[in-house]
Amino acid sequence: MPRVARPTGARIARSTSQSRATSPARSLLCSFPILMPSLASLFLLLLARDTTGYWQQQVSYRITASLDEPTGVLSGRERISYVNRSSATLRDFYAHQYLNAFRPGSRWAAADSAEGRDRFQHLGDPDYAFERITAATLGGREVRPDYPYAPDSTIAHWTLARPLVPGDSLVVEVEWQARLSTLPRRQGRRGRRFDFAQWYPKVVVYDKYGWEDHPLYPGGEFYGEFATYDVALDLPDDQVIGATGVPVEGDPGWEKAKVDPAQQIDYQRLWYRSPLPAPGCAALRVGAGRKCVRFRAERVHHFAFSLNPQYRYEQGRFGDAVVRVLYLPEDRATWGNGIAVRNTVTALAWLDSLYGTYQWPQLTNVHRIEGGGTEFPMMIMDGSAGIGLIVHETGHQYTMGQLANNEWREGWLDEGFTSFQTGWFFESHGGPPAYDGLEPEVLWLDLERWSEPVSFPGERYRDFTTYNAMVYSKAQLFYEELRYVVGDETMRRILRAYFARWRLKHVDEDALREVAEDVSGRDLKWLFAQWLHDTPLFDYRLKRVERHHLADGRWRMVVTIERRGDGRLPVEIGDGDTIYARATGEPAEERVEFVTAARPGRLVLDPRGRTHDYNLLNNREPRVLVGRGAWTFRLDDPTRETARRDRLVRAWLPVAWSNSFGGFTVGLRERTNYLGRYDRGLLVAALATGPGATNRFDFYGRWGNPIGHPEPRTETSMSAWSAEGRAGAKLSMDRSLRQHLDFGADPHVGFDALWMATTELGYLDRGLWDDAGSVEAGPWWSITTRHGATVLRARLGARGGVVYSNPGKGIVSPTRYDFEGFGRFTGEASVRTPLWGRTTLGLRLFAGGYTGASEPVRQRRIPVAGADPYETFTDPLLRSRGALFLRPDFYYHAPGNANLRAFRRDLGGRWAVSVNGELTRSLGRRDHGFLREASLMGFADAGVVDTLAVPATKPGRGSTFLYESGLGLVTSHQLGDLDWTLRFEVPLVVAPFQFAADSVSGKGRFAFRWQVSLSPSF
Ligand SMILES: [Zn+2]
Secondary structure: OOOOOOOOOOOOOOOOOOOOOOOOOOOOOOOOOOOOOOHHHHHHHHHHHOOOOOOOOEEEEEEEEEEEOOOOEEEEEEEEEEEOOOOOOEEEEEEEOHHHHOOOOOHHHHHHHHOOOOOOOOOOOOOOOEEEEEEEEEOOEEOOOEOOOOOOOOEEEEEEEEEEOOOOEEEEEEEEEEEOOOOOOOOEEEOOEEEEOOOOOEEOOEEOOEEOOOOOOOOOOOOOOOEEEEEEEEEEOOOOEEEOOEEEEOOOOHHHHEOOOOOOOOOOOOOOOOOOOOOHHHHOOOOOOEEEEEEEEEEEOOOOEEEOOOOEEEEEEEOOEEEEEEEOHHHOOOOOOOHHHHHHHHHHHHHHHHOOOOOOOEEEEEEOOOOOEEEEOOEEEEOOOOHHHHHHHHHHHHEOOOEEEOOOOOHHHOHHHHHHHHHHHHHHOOOOOHHHHHHHHHHHHHHOOOOOOOOOOHHHOOOHHHHHHHHHHHHHHHHHHHHHHHOHHHHHHHHHHHHHHHOOEEEOHHHHHHHHHHHHOOOOHHHHHHHHHOOOOEOEEEEEEEEEEOOOOOEEEEEEEEEOOOOOOOEEEEOOOOEEEEEOOOOOEEEEEEEEOOOOOOOEEOOOOOOOEOOHHHOEOOEOOOEOOOEEEEEOOOOOOOOOOOOEEEEEEEEEEEEOOOEEEEEEEEEEEEOOOEEEEEEEEEEEOOOOOOOOEEEEEEEEOOOOOOOOOEEEEEEEEEEOOEEEEEEEEEEEOOOOOOOOOEEEEEEEEEEEEEOOHHHOOOOOOOOEEEEEEEEEEEEEEEEOOEEEEEEEEEEEEEEEEOOOOOOOOOOOOOEEEEEEEEEEEEEEEEOOOOEEEEEEEEEEEEEOOOOOOHHHOEEOOOOOHHHHOOOOOOOOOOOHHHOOOOOEOOOOOOOOOOEOOOOEEOEEEEEEEEEEEEEEEOOOOOEEEEEEEEEEEEEEEEOOOOOOOOOOOOEEEEEEEEEEEEEEEEEOOEEEEEEEEEEEEEEOHHHEOOOOOOOOOEOOOOEEEOOOOO
16 A cells, blocks of 8 residues: 555656457466576576475465345355465464454554544444454364454464364365445445455465464555465446456456447456366355356455446556456546556556566456555555556555565565655656655654664554654665665666566565575675664765876875764765765775776765765865855745755845844844754844944854754754843753654753843843843753644743842842842643634643842843743844834733733733633634634733732732733734744733733723734743
8 A cells, every 4th residue: 555645747658558359368377477598587587496495375265255235244155275385283273354453442443542543443333344253164173263362353263173284284164244344444335335355264374484363453464375266256236346366257347337338348257277166156046136256366365356336447458467447437537538547557567677577367456435545466446546656556566466575574575665666667757766855754764763673563663654654665765775786777687586586475575685685696684684674874974085196197086985874885976977986885984096087076975865874064075265065055035944955055134123222233144954954053143233332243143953963853052142232142952752753742851051141231121121141051841742632731941040230330139249049930831622613712821930039130030921031032023122022112922921911021020820811713724825724812811920020909918910801813824834823912901900011091901902923822
């Protein structure tokens, strides 16, 4: 199945083979293609024979089944003939009943519950799927199965009454009832549509590891014994059927469903010459209005079928294989007119060129109920007919179908493999290399340490998302690296040899690796070990280049390479146009010498970007003055995050703002960015042009997340500034402790250390700042969790340090001190939860306190209204007296702390406790455009603060009670990568009103006031 459909924009050259009306019976019963006696084919023939010691069990199924459409229940009988071809004596027998995964109580349902998906765990009757054995005999003896993984019932087990010695055979007869789930997942039913998979008790594989009795989980799907299937179905006579195998008896309904009346349907009834055992359809004795259709398939490990009386039928051919497409009447434009047929034939042609001849008579492609796609032998069920999806699913006919791996044990052998060939398909049809889009995604997972070894069994991964990322994407990258190491031509020979040697057999890592080593003539254990069993990081650094001009005019180059990662891959050395040499990439330091006819340009390691090197910034040859120069300058678009894989992006933007003291201030801002995550920098240099300003030159610099020392799930930064009358420095660390990428709580811990000093009082808003500084540090913790649409947040922070007053003029503290210790503690918790309709309730609690012998300086008080001056310092619109958002006639709310939003921003004291409440009603929401959502909001806030913040309303009280409420309009906006919330609020009630932000005009408790904000309130 596909995780994501690959983009289908690439130009596809279509190679449809000529269609013949009917096919002859296959000329050879032997499945080996006739090989031309060339050296290459002799080589393939030799390889094909080299499966020494390999064996597989011999299994055949004879199934009769009848579907009752109104209840959706299928009643079946099967006779399994089993020959033990292993060298062990078997004492047990196991069967899959994988339909039982799609119901409450299964391990699948438990995995869904654990990862926050609601699917089968709460399905009631008649919606859930089931598969119930009603009678079973083994070797003629009636025995009920037991279920070793109960309450999961996807594995049935019997103890054999008589041990099955090597070479001995066993007949198992089972009667059962099965129903598909109405919630589709790799199977399903809807009305008269049925997508049957995993619908019969299926023999569990016994291989060199023993019985592969593995319950069905969301990760991993197929592993089956290659078998002969003889399936007779009793169905309503208007049903149209697509199935594994060929119809050998009865009418599958294609004649009435065919779109082109002139189409000769090729039923391939004679494909299997082996005599059909009686009684077949005769045994079913179908009733009136019903029909029997009998299919036969050989050397397949699963049998699937799909029913829909509405199906339309189209047919095509590639070589000996007939392509059947069944689609819905409304699909004419997307599936019809030969589109799906052509895409399926194109896929088969590509796969034939890659691996070799398709081994089965036909391939049926049906439009299933569920989106996406699932592969079955000789059959693919697709949610759409795009070329990317069809190439992926058809690819599984090879990797999974004919080269049958154990998907639970080694999912990378089917999903990663077919993702790889799909990427190569697009690349070889004019698209960009899949590597270029894939590799940065995988790199992010590797660097953030979300990656787990690709070789993990399905359910060992931390969650389904990680399983998908590793088994599809990272595994795809492994095949790309194998291709890079051995080269395209050898890679093609490996795929052909792998198919020639292992088709219609069970494969594993050893099988693929041994073929790759035989064909390439190289030891590849190191590559398989690193990429499948470990999660290494790669970084090569170009340390030194020596250039020697030889007497004959040529150049001898000596390049020294340093390996800084634990991962190893060969490294190409080249300049803009040419690859000159390949280093082994093995030693910690490696010298590579080569001679060139002309003088090479600036040398670069891995110029094609194929070594998964996380730091390409140190791959370039250093030059005088400019150094490595691995950067690119651009004009900054503030709404976009621009990142490049091979360069540091330095984006510059002219900026301007103003304040009372500095006047109009102009500056230049630089943002830097590598991979969107590393070397994050912000530099601002500005000049104040106001006539009276001193300290005109401003500087602010922040550097974060160095790629030289990447830390997973951690943001680090160091900053320093001398700007608008303040100087300081800060160190920050923020580490995410989340356990899963896409669900579960998101806890963070962090630590900040900060020094802030005042250097020029003229800039300061003296309501917010005293002439004092602080040196402080402390930890914080925060958490965000979601339960459905409810979001809970909490945050605790503590700071300790010393506060000092500047000696000389401007001391405002009544208790003069030079240095004094202090502590500052804040805590908050909030919830937003849907109430009814589109109405959401938000509640927030806050408590904060300051400890210290003297009265706190203004900038370290616990603010009543919102953010404190240190928090708003980085914003030039909130930094200095007279800045745009600090103007006396402008009411801007920067949220935070007690968040009593309508009060004066300069109010603050030793402590505050508050509660904020909001009722929000959404007026509409959309996921495109500038305006994403608009809501009406009613708010009410209340708090108790100390009398330093707001004087007591009655003398003698040690605290003051404040409250406010009003209405607002909240809109969410998005522009490029930038999103923000705009709040316009009307605080109608404020008490005590003398302390309201808008208290100038003698307004009372009830009055019209307004304020705006560019941030959510909490
Ligand atoms: Zn797939």
